[in-house]
Each structure stands twice: as C-alpha cells, then as structure tokens.
Amino acid sequence: MKAILLLIACITGITLSANAQKITAAKVPATVKTAFAKAHPDVKTVSWEREKSSFEAGFKLNSHEMSEIYSPKGVLEESETEITIAELPKQASNYLEIHYKGVKIKEAAKIVKASGVVNFEAEIKGKDILFDANGNLIK
Template sequence: MKKIVLLIAAFAGTISFVSAQKLPSSKVPAEVKNAFGKAHPEIKSVNWEKEKDYFEAGFELRGHKISEVYTAKGVLLETETTIKVSELPVEVTTYVSGHYKGAAVKEAAKIVKADGTIRYEAEVKGKDLIFDAKGNLVKN
C-alpha cells in the first residue's frame, strides 16, 4: 500500500511540474520583466506563469488576449495572440471540418515565433491543433 501511495504522490508531483504555474511578479527574473517592459511600456497589468524554464506574460492589448514566452535571460521566444475563428486560414477550417465532423473551433490564435515563423492554433474538442502559415497541420 505504501508503494502505491508513493507512486501516486510522485506522479502527481510530475504532473504539477509539467503544467504552467502562476507566478507572482516578484519571482520573475529582472531580465524578463525588463524585456517585457521595454516591449510594452503601456501595459500595467501582467499575469505571469512559469512553465519548465520559461516565463509567460499574459496581458490584453487592443481587445486581444496575448501571451509572450521568454527565457530566463529575457529573450522573447514567441507571441501568441487570440484571433477570431474567421481569421484562421481557410485551409485550417477546411481541415477541421474534414477531420472533426460536426465539431467547431472553440478558440483560435496566431503564434509568431522570434524568427518570424507564423503558426496558427485551433482548439477543437479540447485539443490544440497547430498549423503552419499555409494552413498545413504541424501538430495535433
């Protein structure tokens, strides 16, 4: 019985480590806060999370929910912006309607990597499907 309890505790600890954790601003490295502040001096309200070794800033700008992912040194890795489902490339909605009969895209986002690579995210049936800029499935 002890082994089962220990196994469950270890598994639960692993799950919480893998998922994002809310973080007070005081726990965010100065390099990250400085980089964010330089990029967005107008933003006063930021929600911070930590996932693995990265720091994610969540905020709203001009009616869009945005999140940016930074390294501990303050290097921006990607920006994810919510968009209307109608703003997804037509190839994305075509893929969804062909592979998920009767399902709708619940949320959509445009992801811009630091190197300029564009990805689209479509949440369908609780899954985040990732597409390239041309609407080709990259990850499901």
C-alpha cells in the same frame, strides 16, 4: 498503503512539472520583467507562468488576449495572439471542417516565433491543433 500514496505523489509531481505553473511577478527574473515592460509600457495587468525554463506573460492588448514567452535572460521566444475562427487560414478551416465536423472550435491563435515563423492554433476538445502559416497541419 504507503506505496500507493508515494505513487500518487510522484504522478502528481510529474503532472505538475510537465505543465505551465502560475507564478507571482516576484518569482519572474528582473530581465524578463524589464524586457516585457519595455515592449509593452502601457500594459499594467500581467499574469505570469513558468513554462519549462521559460516565462510566459499573459495579458490583454487592444482587446486581444495575448501571451509572450521569454527566456530567463529576457529574450522574446514567441508571441501568441488570440484571433477569431474566421481569421484562420482557409486551408486550416477546411481541415477542421473535414476532420472535426460539428465540433466547436473553442479558440484560435496566431503564433509568431522569434525567428519570424508564423503558425496558427485551434483548440478543439481541449487539444491544440497546430498549422503552418499556409494552413497546413503540423500536429
């Protein structure tokens, strides 16, 4: 019985550490909070998550759900902006129509990496389908 409980505890720990964890603003490094506040001085409500070694800020801007990922040093790594399904590149929409016919797209987003690389994401059945800027499937 102890072995089973230990196994369950290990699996739970691994699962929790693999996913982003909600954290309070007090646990976010000052460098990250300062960088975010400088980039978005008008945003007052922010939810924070720890994602591997980075910090993710979730917020609303101009009625769009957004998130930004920062390194512990406060360097912006990527930003994600909620978009409408119609704003996905045509090629991505075509792919989803063919491979997920009749399945509802829960949400879509535009992702911009710090390098300037743009990707698009569509969430279907709890899984994220990733496309490049032209709508070509990445994964």
